[in-house]
Amino acid sequence: MEHRPFHLAFPVHDLAAAREFYGDLLGCAEGRSSSHWIDFNLYGHQIVAHLDTNAKPPATTNPVDGEDVPVPHFGVVLTTTQWQALAERLEQRGTAFVIAPTVRFRGEIGEQATMFFMDPSGNALEFKAFADDDQLFAAD
Structure with missing residues (x-):
């Protein structure tokens, strides 16, 4: 069975902090982006950080x-x-x-x-x- 990349979109409060965390710390290459979202390559998978200043992850x-x-x-x-x-x-x-x-x-x-x-x-x-x-x- 051929494995294909998955796609995951998730909320973040701050795109600059997301860029530093996913790009700099985790080493994810950045793809396309806008003022409201950033695509990252997470080990061959597409994850997208979407700006949502009101999002609160469940605890x-x-x-x-x-x-x-x-x-x-x-x-x-x-x-x-x-x-x-x-x-x-x-x-x-x-x-x-x-x-x-x-x-x-x-x-x-x-x-x-x-x-x-x-x-x-x-x-x-x-x-x-x-x-x-x-x-x-x-x-x-």
Whole structure:
């Protein structure tokens, strides 16, 4: 099955802060933009930050493997090498993690490296990596 890029549009309070976070910190190349939105290339996927100064992300969490996972959230499943490089870059830049880089479900089906953090507008992001990508959709 051929994988195609996904598209996600989400609200941000400040386009300059979004540009710094997604462009400078996460290393996303910028595509088209206007005074109300910016396209970013997030590991080959199109995400679009839309200006909405009134948007308030929900402050909901769900318990997963002993952690309070923010919901909703988005991100990308990376290779282990990509995940480690991103975790190191974020740590070096002093990123405040919601869930620091860790391995979840250790020794179980779906074992994965994961980390959660927020963008400047409060949108939650998760980046994860599996030692075995076949575990992505593995069932108990």
